[in-house]
Amino acid sequence: MPRPRSLTESQIAAAALAVIDRDGLAALTMRAVARELGTGTMSLYRYVDDREQLEALIVERVLGAVDTTPPAGGPWRERLVTMVERVRDAVAAHPEVVPLTLTHRQSSPSNLRWAETVLGILTEAGVDGERRVIALRSLIAYVVGAIQLEHLGPLSGAGTRRIAALPAGEFPLMAETGRLAAGVPADEEFRAGLAVLLTGLEREARTDGA
Incomplete structure (x- = not known):
């Protein structure tokens, strides 16, 4: 049996976001994300405890693209x-x-x-x-x-x-x-x-x- 490949939080969040973008929020499940990653559902649980943690990773991936630096000058x-x-x-x-x-x-x-x-x-x-x-x-x-x-x-x-x-x-x-x-x-x-x-x-x- 090949050893399951290691996953990063970034990879998991990207896969989950791809599921949502393509199929909608209702389609977000641990099984769907695991399939997107090409791994088993139980393997995904090695990295993410539950759907709530998965959602938090997605939100951080999206909001992480926001520049939070204070705009310089101006009213x-x-x-x-x-x-x-x-x-x-x-x-x-x-x-x-x-x-x-x-x-x-x-x-x-x-x-x-x-x-x-x-x-x-x-x-x-x-x-x-x-x-x-x-x-x-x-x-x-x-x-x-x-x-x-x-x-x-x-x-x-x-x-x-x-x-x-x-x-x-x-x-x-x-x-x-x-x-x-x-x-x-x-x-x-x-x-x-x-x-x-x-x-x-x-x-x-x-x-x-x-």
Whole structure:
């Protein structure tokens, strides 16, 4: 019998991510990942205790691609936009992973470094205490929710067309919104929504500093 080849966490995470990207999150099992690696399921358990640990490896692989270095110079709003868009770029490449980022974000070293940088920018902007807690969670909620909407219900999709076709007599505003939404590019939707959130944070910072 040949000796089972050694595996690294990086190889396991890459294989698991390949399964998710190809077949969806529901297809993620220890057996599927072992098959992707060309090994037996029991051999995989030598390296990973359970699915939860496997998910954590996947999240760290995706978020590990995010540059957590504080952006140099510029207004604090622009620096926050840069930090948020870095996460969007990394996670949007693997949209099926989005639900896992919420579950495992606190155990991901890369996510913790990203959050530390964001908190530093918020502090410099005058947002601190409980308001800083809420601001951080709001930014996380926005980027995760926006990616899910972009993946599951894009403005260019069939759902928007159905809304646009609603009877104007019964749903005048929804129908109009659907017609307008069809022409909004995904990048514009993301950045404009983020601008709304940051405008609120800026107002909070000015209030605190008054």
